[in-house]
Amino acid sequence: MSDEEPYWLGRASLEQQRLIKQHYVWTKTIGYLLHPSIASNLPENARIADIGTGTGIWLTDMAKASPPTHHFDGYDISDAQFLPADSLPSNVSLSLGDFKKPFPAALHGTYDVVNIRLIIISMGRGVWESTLRNVLTLLKPGGAIQWTEGNFLVARGFRGAAPASTGGHWLSRAQAQMNNTLVNRFGFNFPDFTQLYADAGLERVEEDVLSTDRLPEQRPDFTEIGSGAVLGALKNLAGAGGDGCWDEAKVEECREKARVDAESGAYLRWDIHVTVGFLAAPMSVT
Numbered sequence: 001m002s003d004e005e006p007y008w009l010g011r012a013s014l015e016q017q018r019l020i021k022q023h024y025v026w027t028k029t030i031g032y033l034l035h036p037s038i039a040s041n042l043p044e045n046a047r048i049a050d051i052g053t054g055t056g057i058w059l060t061d062m063a064k065a066s067p068p069t070h071h072f073d074g075y076d077i078s079d080a081q082f083l084p085a086d087s088l089p090s091n092v093s094l095s096l097g098d099f100k101k102p103f104p105a106a107l108h109g110t111y112d113v114v115n116i117r118l119i120i121i122s123m124g125r126g127v128w129e130s131t132l133r134n135v136l137t138l139l140k141p142g143g144a145i146q147w148t149e150g151n152f153l154v155a156r157g158f159r160g161a162a163p164a165s166t167g168g169h170w171l172s173r174a175q176a177q178m179n180n181t182l183v184n185r186f187g188f189n190f191p192d193f194t195q196l197y198a199d200a201g202l203e204r205v206e207e208d209v210l211s212t213d214r215l216p217e218q219r220p221d222f223t224e225i226g227s228g229a230v231l232g233a234l235k236n237l238a239g240a241g242g243d244g245c246w247d248e249a250k251v252e253e254c255r256e257k258a259r260v261d262a263e264s265g266a267y268l269r270w271d272i273h274v275t276v277g278f279l280a281a282p283m284s285v286t
């Protein structure tokens with residue numbers, strides 16, 4: 001994706017609410033905030049960074065579940081969605097930071113954990129590698145990274161359990177339209193995270209892949225969050241125009257038909273990948 005492209009999900013307060021709801025829905029299906037292989041081995045004074053933090057909700061929840069001696073810093077290119085500073089736990093701070101540019105030298109080697117979640121819309125071929133290299137500069141030797149993404153390239157609608165459920169055709173159509181635009185216009189792709197981490201020299205790599213329909217009761221929530229993001233982005237793209245974009249009338253027609261699909265019990269499904277890895281630990285001198 002080029003630096004000049006706007007951020008197609010937008011940052012209106014509706015998107016802030018979607019991000020917060022998304023956090024709780026994703027966390028429930030994933031089953032943890034921080035992968036057990038990282039969480040089980042944190043030092044007492046752990047420093048944890050969240051890159052592309054959005055609202056800061058992941059850090060805020062982490063802080064509530066962690067010892068007060070841990071410290072949490074969130075970075076985002078925009079502060080438009082940050083939770084109000086006075087609502088944050090005292091050991092959480094949110095600041096501006098661009099993961100595509102080198103981080104200030106003072107931050108290099110200062111974190112035990114770097115978390116990234118759902119920045120795929122700003123990625124593209126080659127950008128995964130450079131972003132990973134950039135965020136790894138923040139880690140202490142032996143530090144860990146957790147990167148969580150949805151593979152929306154495999155997202156599509158499915159028939160639900162209700163006898164009257166549609167096949168989710170319009171949920172699939174909206175997603176396919178968005179995916180075609182992302183692939184053709186932005187060079188969107190989904191990386192092989194295990195290989196990406198191995199190429200960056202990370203150790204003890206684990207890729208935890210979950211299906212969004214793992215908990216059947218969450219299917220409507222994933223459908224609302226996923227189709228909300230897709231149709232919101234298609235509407236923003238319609239406003240900007242360009243080859244192959246739907247106009248606003250087409251987006252609204254699809255939104256209504258996708259709503260009928262979802263109401264009938266059909267649902268949108270994709271894969272979530274949580275990939276963790278560790279920098280080499282310093283050699284212990286005996």
Ligand SMILES: C[S@@+](CC[C@H](N)C(=O)[O-])C[C@H]1O[C@@H](n2cnc3c(N)ncnc32)[C@H](O)[C@@H]1O
Binds near residue numbers: 054057
């Ligand atoms: C879909 S939101 C996810 C927010 C958060 N990680 C979460 O899971 O709730 C993606 C975030 O990435 C941020 N972002 C996009 N490009 C960025 C960049 N180059 N540097 C830092 N943040 C960026 C956006 O501003 C947005 O807040």
